[in-house]
Amino acid sequence: MPVAYATLGSDAPAGARPAASTVAVRGKAYIETRLFFGTERPDGGPDVTDRQFLAFVDEEVTPRFPRGLTVQDGRGQWRDSHGVIERERSYELILLYPATEARLRDPQIERIRNAYENAYAQDSVARLEERTTADF
Template identity: 50%
Template sequence: MLHIRVSTPAAAALVAVVLLLTTGGQVSEVAYGRAVAPATQPSAATTGSAYLATHLYFGTGRHNGQPPITDEQFMKFVADVITPRFPSGLTIQQGRGQWRDRSGSINREISYELTVLYPTREARAHNRDIEYIRALYCSMYGLESVGRADVNAQADF
């Protein structure tokens, strides 16, 4: 289990929303920083190192009558573009998302959440990689955006 400690109430709320959307269930008080680790064993969050957790939200619905991006296409994008930039590891979850596009329409679609954790000292280098991934996905598939959320975390592996 990975323990994440967020540094602000806004970050805690973001983590709670991400957990709620990705799991489809209730968010425990742990997401709001109210839970207390057992006294007999320190949590990983208190012994871990400073990391950033970047969450990217990839939609699969396309405009102009084009078919949705398939699981095979997305996983090829992961293998060819994302994995070389984050070879130490990543997590992908499939879900259902919705968002309002530039025309004001609500779009509901299969989506993927990609999470990568990296030491905060590597943030500048990884920012370039993350922005490249977002721009390339949009240009390849004619999409408006790939959502991004960054959360400060303490992580131990």
């Protein structure tokens, strides 16, 4: 099956476009941390509800990141130790903070992960980090 791709950008000739090195970089260095929270309990207890998760955010996350955060609903899957694909509803928490605060924020983020694992009998809370720039 044929596939077509579009090129996004200027129609100007290559010599008329600014070189990548001359393009202004906007924003400051930030760290974007994403935490992934499952809702099914391995111990067989009831799934974590929206109300419970939002209360967790209010109690554990907001005091540590009062300037702001983002919560998104998700669906996740993984292969268990028996080779079975497990699926569950999940939440993604996105935290954005200046790169200069990374050492200060790391233990706070680990406390959030540990608090959720303990409160809801979770095996783990996944953590993903990227360096980025942000301009507000």
